[in-house]
Amino acid sequence: MSYEMWIIVTGALVGASCGVIGAFLILRKIAMLADAISHTVLLGIVLAFLVSHSMNGAFMLAGAVLVGLFTAFAVQLLNSGGIQEDASIGVVFTSLFALGVILISLYAKDVHLDVEHVLMGEIAFVPWETVSLLSFGELPKAFVMLGSIFLLDLLLITLFYKEFKITSFDPGMAAALGIPVLLIHYVLMVMVSVTSVAAFDSVGAILVVAMLIAPGATAYLLTDRYSAMLLLSGGIGVLDSTAGYFIAKAFDVSISGSMAVAAGIIFTLAWILSPRYGLLSRLFSRHAVHKLQR
Template identity: 65%
Template structure:
């Protein structure tokens, strides 16, 4: 594959992996928790490096998953302790992210981890960082990681689709019929954490947040069926990556920033033009209702 194709494939895998996971965050009204986790995983990555002295993918996945679950646990703990949910997210998010930044400054100054890299990423370097696996040479490490996490997320969604669906739409009913609501909650947080760290090194936290939230929000405006929402979210994520890449080349700007912008543009179009939930459609329904009455 060409240099350009690897970058587009990486961005598309980020859009798919984060997009389908983000649908459940949209339904649960937990999008800001995704923002928090996408930043606090920096602590997990630094911690994994300090323990293992390696930036191999498996160590980063384990470290990020652990800190992602810790973030969700601390937010839940503060929330049940009487602190407002948005304040809980703010306290945990800033505290753990700040600890990660301090650890980078103190112990990881000689490696390629830094705050700017963590926030913006550098997808243009992805094709050069290759890892041979299963006898296949020349495949970027980011593609292997994203492909693995995507397959794992899809497997979890298939195996726990009913539980995820019911607990997302009606958690009280899910608890009443005996579904393990807390387990499903932390399972989803683990999916978010793994999706974040798989995308983190190549595209940075900004694009991760965009892909976790915007494709799902876009799909939410287009359908009322969860299965269709998951497919549409993945399609929007891939479209954002492709359009964003070519726009970045055309205007000579940041690729990750351009992909995030493309996702925002697609959402804006759908927000106005959606046949059921779009702003124009709603105004037309109001006018029709006013005319009839």
């Protein structure tokens, strides 16, 4: 596969995996919690390095999962204590992210990990860092990790499809049916954490946040069906990343930044043109109502 195709495929994997998970976050109205987790996993990565003295992917994933779960727990604890949810997210997110930045500056100055790298990543370097995978030969490390996490996400969604659906729409009913609502919530938080850290090194936190929110929000405008929204979210994530790559190539700018911009553009088009919830559709509906009232 060519150098260019590896970048596109890696971006598409980020878009698909984050997009599908993001659909659940949109339905549960906790999209900004994904923003918090995608930044606070930096602390998990730094702590994993300080403990293991290695940037091995397994240690990074373990650290990210623990800090991601702690982030979700801390937000919920503050919220249940009377603090507004958005304020809880803001306090936890900024504090843990800042702590990660401080630990980098104190103990990891000579490691390939800095704030700019964390925020923007560098997907253009993905094809150069490879691993040998049995009969498949040399494959980009980011592709292997993202592909594995994507398959894991699909497996969990398949296994807990009904539980995710009911807890997303009616947690009270789910609890009455005996479904462990809190456990399903934390399973989703683990998925967000693991997917974030898998994409972290190659695309950075900014694109992870964009892909966790924009594709799901776009799909939410286009369909009312749960299964269709999941599929659309993944597909739109792939479209966002692919379009962003060609925008970056045309203007010679940041690839990750362009992918995030493409996600915003496609969301805006859906917001304007959506046949049921779009701006134009609502304007036409209001105009028709006014005509009937005359």
